[in-house]
Amino acid sequence: MxxxxxxxxxxxxxxxxxxxxxxxxxxxxxxxxxxxxxxxxxxxxxxxxxxxxxxxxxxxxxxxxxxxxxxxxxxxxxxxxxxxxxxxxxxxxxxxxxxxxxxxxxxxxxxxxxxxxxxxxxxxxxxxxxxxxxxxxxxxxxxxxxxxxxxxxxxxxxxxxxxxxxxxxxxxxxxxxxxxxxxxxxxxxxxxxxxxxxxxxxxxxxxALSRRVSTEAEVKWSLGGERFVHAASDPTAFVRDLFKQHGDAVTDLEVRRASLEETYMRLVHEIESGAGETTLREFEEAAR
Amino acid sequence: MMRWAPLKIGARRGVIEARHAFTTPEEMAGIVIPSVIAMVVIFFLRGVSIPGTEVSLGSMSLPSMIGMNITFFGMLGIVQALTVEREDGTLLRAKTVPGGMTAYFVGIIVESLIQLLFSLALVLIPGVIVFENVAFDGPGSWLLLLATVIMGVGATAPIGAALGALFSNPKSLALVMLPTMGLVAISGIFYPITALPTWVQAIGQVFPMYWLGLGMRASLLPDAMAAIEIGGSWRHLEMFAVLGAWTVLGLLLAPMLLRRVARRESGSAVAERQQRAMQRVG
CATH class of the missing domain: 3.40.50.300 (P-loop containing nucleotide triphosphate hydrolases)
Structure with missing residues (x-):
């Protein structure tokens, strides 16, 4: 067209x-x-x-x-x-x-x-x-x-x-x-x-889109009344370590991948700012 | 069956649309009030006779007005429907269903015809009762009236469709409305056209409205009244020739322009038109 x-x-x-x-x-x-x-x-x-x-x-x-x-x-x-x-x-x-x-x-x-x-x-x-x-x-x-x-x-x-x-x-x-x-x-x-x-x-x-776009997930937890946030590339391993270290003291645990909104914003922003070709190639490779 | 289905659905659509118009007070008022006002005026002109005749100005104006109504309902009704319904998305919706466009156009024509017949009866029935000189003089005058109505619809409806296709903006309805009102003045509707300068008479005779008024007068007035018309005659042949020419012109233009309208209709086109309409209001 x-x-x-x-x-x-x-x-x-x-x-x-x-x-x-x-x-x-x-x-x-x-x-x-x-x-x-x-x-x-x-x-x-x-x-x-x-x-x-x-x-x-x-x-x-x-x-x-x-x-x-x-x-x-x-x-x-x-x-x-x-x-x-x-x-x-x-x-x-x-x-x-x-x-x-x-x-x-x-x-x-x-x-x-x-x-x-x-x-x-x-x-x-x-x-x-x-x-x-x-x-x-x-x-x-x-x-x-x-x-x-x-x-x-x-x-x-x-x-x-x-x-x-x-x-x-x-x-x-x-x-x-x-x-x-x-x-x-x-x-x-x-x-x-x-x-x-x-x-x-x-x-x-x-x-699948959010997993491709963001390599890192956001992990949130509370420990002794204090709130922590950490970006982890391997959240499963990170959480395992967390429990190993603090055991039952860890509360309010949340693990979050990028939402569709974040994925979308990032993709579209990159395309519009000209970095699109690279993202697109990465994407196509990931899809294979 | 498949080929004819859109025509049948369209006819049903026209009947339903007409029924809605008749059950919507505002629309009904739009159809009835102008005719009633004109009838009242004409009624008071009963006593004023046209110089040199025994027929009153009222008796002359009544059939002429029926001719005028054919132009209004045949042409303006269709122009209005096409422009308004392109903006509200009726046409676009028709495009999304199988056979929808054909049914839509058939529906508009059927609806206008029903409204036209209604307005005809609205003027004709009281007219024949109240005005002594307005009468059917045997089957000949019935036939002439019928022929004039049919020729009139043929001459005005396709032109209305073509004009409606040209204007995508309901506001431009005024561009069609005002000249049509002007035509009323120069078509000998409320006063004999012979009272006007010859060059104005010539313009009036180009358009269907004059001839439709003439045809109606020929159907409903005593034959002696032909004396005050141009050339002292009802000029049936000329009437059919002019109305026929408009019919041919309309039938050449309308399908072409309507196809163009149908082809261009899309969601973004309607959204854009509505955007413009909002700006007009705001």
Whole structure:
């Protein structure tokens, strides 16, 4: 993909298996939106090859479209429609292609049963998003795109939404999620991709990423009412020594690897400050 | 079945949208109030007769107004729907479902048609009852009315779709609205066009609104009234020629421009438009 003379995306390779949740992270301007829109078939690429569900999105027909679900963040449409009416309407688009999800069942699944007869414009932000998700999955998609799905959710709605995503993955839906919420990414994703500088700079589970980035873990403990912090490259050995030395006197022990947030910040910072190539190589070596 | 499904879904969509408009008080007011105000004015013009005839200005204006309404609901309704619904993401949503774009455009057309028929009945039924000279004079005038309505929708709806596709900003609706209001003044809707300077008459006759008013007057007024029209005739042939030309132009432009709109719709495009809308407000 190219804007003007600058290549925006270079060799971005994403594969998602059935039932897998993949999160795409990256700073603004990294090409996240562009990538997703090319995959959704909403934007033409300038060069390269793209295949989604075995089809080039630029040539995707309605049959291909019926196998995808898309949930975007900028929707505030159909305000006059009632929840159930709108969902039933969108279910009818899929009927010629595949068996849509039974509407009442789906309304219960996304937790909108009480609001089935309410006008869409009266829903709260979180309810509205859940309706968007319901419309996105009413055709039982094989691949679902979720763009910042929980912006504006309260913690409870967020938790419910995360449960819903897990249930969808259990139904063998492949899910590609973008978010700025790293905590959410860590909770939801089987795999995390970080896109920066127009390429994928990291690909792995949150745990694997943090182990690759930080060689040191943070160990905290209390001893005789005093709190200690130590960075250890081999925390297991360090803790073993600690107990050998102080025995039962050690309390409140904590061992922490870098969080996804720290991993992410470090990776993205290095890419943006130009040290990216080295990090990337280290990474590729570690991946082998 | 698969090929026709979007048309069927679109038709259902149009009916549901129309029902929502009819059950939303503000929207209903938007449809009814202008017609009611105009009807009241026209009602008081019952006693004012057009010089040289026995027909009142009110009787003349009523059919003309129906012609005007065809332009309003056929064209402006579609322009408005297209610009507003591109900003709120309705179009983008249509793009994410199979057959969604076709169904969306069919839905808009069906909705406008329903609103048009409603506004037609709203003016026509009381009009025929209250105004002595406004009447159906046999099946011929029914047929002419029907033909004018159909030709009118053909001449205005595709142009509306093309204009709606050109403007992505609901604010630019005014760019379409104001000239249309101007057209009312020079299309002989509320006063015979022959009272205007010839060059203004010429401009008025380029656009469908004049001809739609003329067609409605031909359907509903006594034949003798043709005497005060341009050329002293209802000029059916010219009417069908002008409306037909607009239909052809609209049908050439609209699919092309709508395809362009559909192609360009994406999440980031809608987000950007909403950003701009926020700046307008703030």
């Amino acid at each position: 190219r804007y003007g003379t600058k290549d925006v995306l270079k060799g971005v390779d994403i594969s998602i298996a059935q039932g897998e949740v993949v999160t795409l992270l990256g700073p603004n301007g990294a090409g996240k939106t562009t990538t997703i829109e090319i995959l959704e078939g909403f934007r033409m690429r300038s060069a390269g090859e793209v295949t989604v569900l075995g089809v080039d999105p630029a040539r995707g027909d309605e049959v291909w479209r019926s196998r995808l679900g898309v949930v975007l963040q900028s929707w505030r449409d159909h305000g006059r429609w009632k929840v159930r009416e709108l969902l039933a309407h969108f279910a009818s688009y899929y009927a010629p292609f595949r068996e849509p999800w039974p509407v009442d069942d789906l309304i219960r699944t996304v937790g909108l049963a009480e609001h089935a007869q309410q006008r869409v414009s009266r829903l709260s932000g979180g309810q509205r998003r859940r309706l968007d998700v319901a419309i996105g999955i009413v055709g039982r998609p094989e691949l679902l795109f979720l763009d910042e799905p929980t912006v504006g959710f309260d913690p409870e709605a967020r938790r419910e939404f995360h449960d819903l995503v897990h249930r969808l993955a259990d139904l063998d839906t492949a899910i590609l999620l973008t978010t700025h919420d790293l905590d959410e990414a860590e909770k939801l994703a089987d795999r995390i991709l970080i896109l920066a500088g127009g390429r994928i700079i990291a690909d792995g589970s949150a745990d």
